Amino acid sequence: MGGIVFSRVRKAFGSFVAVKDLDLEIGAGEFVSLLGPSGCGKTTTLRMLAGLEFPTAGTIAIGGRVVNDVAPGKRNVAMVFQSYALYPHMTVGENIAYPLRKQGVARAEREARVRAVAETLQLGALLDRRPKQLSGGQQQRVALGRALVREPAAFLLDEPLSNLDAKLRAHMRAELIELHRRVGKTFVYVTHDQLEAMTMSDRIAVMHEGVLQQFAPPRVIYDQPANLTVAGFIGSPAMNVMDAELVAAAGGAVAANGLLRAPLAAPGGGAGGARTIRLGVRPEDVLLGAGPLSGRIRVVEPTGHETIVAFEAAGASFVARAAADFSGAPGETVPFDLRSARLHVFDGATGGRLELSGAGPISAA
Amino acid sequence: MSRLDRRYAWLGVLLIAPTVLIFCMVIVYPLVSAIYLSLFSIFTPTLTGHWVGFANYADLVGSHEFWRSLFNTALWTVLTLVLQIALGIAMALMLHQNMVFRSLARSLILFPYFVSTVVAVLVWRWLFNDLYGILNHLMLWAGMFSAPIDWLGTMPNALASIVLVGAWKYFPFVVIAVLARLQSIPEQLYEAATIDGAGAWSRFTDVTLPQLREVLLVVVLLRAIWDFKEFDLIYLLTGGGPVIATQTLPRMVYKAAFGLNQMGRAAAVAVSMMLVMLAFMVVYLRIASRREREGRA
Numbered sequence: 001m002g003g004i005v006f007s008r009v010r011k012a013f014g015s016f017v018a019v020k021d022l023d024l025e026i027g028a029g030e031f032v033s034l035l036g037p038s039g040c041g042k043t044t045t046l047r048m049l050a051g052l053e054f055p056t057a058g059t060i061a062i063g064g065r066v067v068n069d070v071a072p073g074k075r076n077v078a079m080v081f082q083s084y085a086l087y088p089h090m091t092v093g094e095n096i097a098y099p100l101r102k103q104g105v106a107r108a109e110r111e112a113r114v115r116a117v118a119e120t121l122q123l124g125a126l127l128d129r130r131p132k133q134l135s136g137g138q139q140q141r142v143a144l145g146r147a148l149v150r151e152p153a154a155f156l157l158d159e160p161l162s163n164l165d166a167k168l169r170a171h172m173r174a175e176l177i178e179l180h181r182r183v184g185k186t187f188v189y190v191t192h193d194q195l196e197a198m199t200m201s202d203r204i205a206v207m208h209e210g211v212l213q214q215f216a217p218p219r220v221i222y223d224q225p226a227n228l229t230v231a232g233f234i235g236s237p238a239m240n241v242m243d244a245e246l247v248a249a250a251g252g253a254v255a256a257n258g259l260l261r262a263p264l265a266a267p268g269g270g271a272g273g274a275r276t277i278r279l280g281v282r283p284e285d286v287l288l289g290a291g292p293l294s295g296r297i298r299v300v301e302p303t304g305h306e307t308i309v310a311f312e313a314a315g316a317s318f319v320a321r322a323a324a325d326f327s328g329a330p331g332e333t334v335p336f337d338l339r340s341a342r343l344h345v346f347d348g349a350t351g352g353r354l355e356l357s358g359a360g361p362i363s364a365a
Numbered sequence: 366m367s368r369l370d371r372r373y374a375w376l377g378v379l380l381i382a383p384t385v386l387i388f389c390m391v392i393v394y395p396l397v398s399a400i401y402l403s404l405f406s407i408f409t410p411t412l413t414g415h416w417v418g419f420a421n422y423a424d425l426v427g428s429h430e431f432w433r434s435l436f437n438t439a440l441w442t443v444l445t446l447v448l449q450i451a452l453g454i455a456m457a458l459m460l461h462q463n464m465v466f467r468s469l470a471r472s473l474i475l476f477p478y479f480v481s482t483v484v485a486v487l488v489w490r491w492l493f494n495d496l497y498g499i500l501n502h503l504m505l506w507a508g509m510f511s512a513p514i515d516w517l518g519t520m521p522n523a524l525a526s527i528v529l530v531g532a533w534k535y536f537p538f539v540v541i542a543v544l545a546r547l548q549s550i551p552e553q554l555y556e557a558a559t560i561d562g563a564g565a566w567s568r569f570t571d572v573t574l575p576q577l578r579e580v581l582l583v584v585v586l587l588r589a590i591w592d593f594k595e596f597d598l599i600y601l602l603t604g605g606g607p608v609i610a611t612q613t614l615p616r617m618v619y620k621a622a623f624g625l626n627q628m629g630r631a632a633a634v635a636v637s638m639m640l641v642m643l644a645f646m647v648v649y650l651r652i653a654s655r656r657e658r659e660g661r662a
């Protein structure tokens with residue numbers, strides 16, 4: 001129950017295609033985030049799942065049942081809107097009870113279930129208030145309550161935390177994780193905030209311009225991004241990327257450019273022919289202070305628990321995460337190294353990930 | 366008080382003075398003089414008369430014509446108002462949908478409201494006419510009646526006719542007000558309700574109507590006041606007839622003042638009318654202030 005399957009789902013608004021041939025299989029009870037930049041089709045995908053938008057092509061199934069022709073109210077999903085969409089003329093209690101009323105649940109049971117949900121979300125004292133008399137965080141919880149009370153097969157959440165301040169957002173994030181664990185239902189969570197996606201999800205679906213880029217657990221998305229788009233979008237500061245040539249060498253291949261030579265090896269052996277590639281390395285895998293390479297510092301940004309250092313080497317820009325006590329100053333030359341085991345290699349033409357990894361220390365060009 | 370404070374205080378008085386002055390000129394003076402006039406017996410052409418105290422009012426209380434007119438006024442107001450509101454809401458809901466020629470329809474719907482009452486009534490009289498009116502012609506042709514109907518000269522047809530024309534003339538006001546409110550209801554409320562399992566009718570009663578309550582309260586009050594004192598439409602359509610069957614209070618004021626040349630009596634009717642409207646006002650303010658207190662904070 002509660003698994004969700006998108007099969008070749010496409011959504012066009014006129015000639016503009018918002019979602020392109022989406023294949024996505026979400027397991028029952030899984031917490032999945034749809035992540036991507038603004039306008040990439042996350043909300044459209046969620047709205048098709050809720051039944052508020054109709055796919056131009058393809059099928060959507062919830063709990064094994066194709067729901068393309070099922071009315072939103074009959075899909076057994078609950079949705080939490082970014083604007084909360086609480087009914088302004090109803091009290092908190094009436095808001096939460098509303099879906100039950102529409103399902104024809106008897107009054108006594110309705111009240112019991114509302115009370116239980118109110119308890120879970122600590123809304124007990126607010127049941128007689130109207131939405132306007134609540135803070136943003138409280139309204140958020142009421143919206144969650146209205147979804148929870150139905151005990152649906154799946155929860156759909158569209159950027160539910162984006163109207164909250166940073167502190168409350170962190171708090172609600174923890175509450176949502178806790179809530180998911182407790183109710184054990186499928187959560188589909190739309191966000192453009194990678195921190196939310198990374199911290200809460202079992203798996204993340206990264207979208208870009210209507211196309212699903214990668215669907216994998218957060219750790220995999222971060223460590224093995226499927227392509228340059230995902231690599232660039234996930235991680236802050238963003239991954240450093242440089243052009244390089246892949247040339248065959250003894251025992252594998254070597255990536256070389258004006259800055260460095262990095263020996264690479266494919267897990268199964270054989271690195272393919274010579275070609276242009278893009279070499280990526282995350283800021284935390286750039287080690288400042290010692291190493292075969294050298295760069296010139298441009299900007300030093302201490303954030304308190306670490307220092308972000310931007311520097312130049314062989315005409316390319318790099319960003320590194322350094323220790324809080326990093327002592328370099330702009331204009332100075334600094335030696336550095338890259339963690340060769342954590343190099344990311346992408347095809348220069350398609351941007352797709354190549355299954356190659358560092359196979360030995362990096363040397364200067 | 367410092368000098369500056371005093372100067373500001375004077376500035377304040379100066380700034381509201383024009384408003385107070387105009388208010389006195391256009392509201393207080395006519396009101397007071399109407400009450401004053403109602404205490405005299407006055408011959409309209411010469412505007413001369415003598416003090417009679419409350420005799421005009423005592424007269425009214427004992428007059429069948431007054432009570433009948435008051436009843437007619439209330440009946441006309443309630444009937445035409447209900448029809449206006451129902452028609453107005455229905456039309457606003459229709460115009461709120463995505464349909465072809467929506468903006469054209471939105472402007473056309475205002476036509477009855479903008480057309481001059483005299484013109485509108487003349488057209489309707491022509492439509493209603495028992496000898497050559499299109500209405501009778503069509504009904505006879507369709508075999509609904511065997512003889513022409515007298516729409517304006519008999520009861521209850523005359524009442525039905527003024528109620529209908531009144532609703533037709535004024536429902537666009539309701540449409541405008543309701544449509545404006547409809548457009549400000551967030552779409553997400555409907556989507557949330559849809560997902561919560563509400564059908565089309567539930568969405569209307571649970572989302573739309575509650576949101577319309579505020580605006581309907583104002584519209585009903587305004588329209589009630591305007592319908593209550595409606596004169597030209599009724600005067601031109603039936604003249605209050607047959608006999609006094611559709612005579613409302615404003616028509617009675619007119620008749621007393623310029624038909625019977627009893628300006629004092631006319632003023633007394635007008636003042637009574639005002640008292641009834643004052644009652645409306647008090648009820649409205651009660652409701653408004655109660656809603657204010659009812660946690661709309």
Ligand SMILES: Nc1ncnc2c1ncn2[C@@H]1O[C@H](COP(=O)(O)OP(=O)(O)OP(=O)(O)O)[C@@H](O)[C@H]1O
Binds near residue numbers: 043
């Ligand atoms: N009803 C519509 N008509 C036409 N185009 C639409 C409609 N709804 C969405 N779009 C377009 O589809 C694309 C995807 O929209 P969508 O709302 O799914 O983006 P999103 O990923 O949720 O972005 P955001 O993070 O800004 O909410 C956008 O380019 C948007 O302009």
Ligand SMILES: [Mg+2]
Binds near residue numbers: 044
């Ligand atoms: Mg969105």
